[in-house]
Amino acid sequence: MTYKCDFCSGPSPTVRYHTHPFGLTTSDQVFGDTPIYNIDGLDHVATEDLHPHHGIGAMMSPQWLACEACSRWIDARDLTGLLTHCLTQFRASGLLADACVNKEMTTAYHHLFRAFFHYLRYREPWPPSP
Numbered sequence: 001m002t003y004k005c006d007f008c009s010g011p012s013p014t015v016r017y018h019t020h021p022f023g024l025t026t027s028d029q030v031f032g033d034t035p036i037y038n039i040d041g042l043d044h045v046a047t048e049d050l051h052p053h054h055g056i057g058a059m060m061s062p063q064w065l066a067c068e069a070c071s072r073w074i075d076a077r078d079l080t081g082l083l084t085h086c087l088t089q090f091r092a093s094g095l096l097a098d099a100c101v102n103k104e105m106t107t108a109y110h111h112l113f114r115a116f117f118h119y120l121r122y123r124e125p126w127p128p129s130p
């Protein structure tokens, strides 16, 4: 099995990051009593209480593999740098050829990475040494 970078989809990840579990959502996607947290205008939940019918099921894995390039941006806590790097990779592989998709993905990844930095706990080398 080959592993890819969870950020830019590049080959050969070298670092694994751990975050608190979180999901990106809006208030109509969770049960009424689920607390919605907001960081800088970004709605999300920190539980798995996504609504069974409306939830987009976007609970993120608490483990993220990163390639050398991405880990440099992450360790520097450089959200813009990380985002720019990933979008450049996606564009190079033709994923964002459509202007509409391009805009949506840019926004989605911006939100996702912001939450990632908020919930980031620690890093470790990957793969783990035997």
Ligand SMILES: [Zn+2]
Binding pocket: 005, 006, 007, 008, 009, 010, 066, 067, 068, 069, 070, 071
């Ligand atoms: Zn990467």
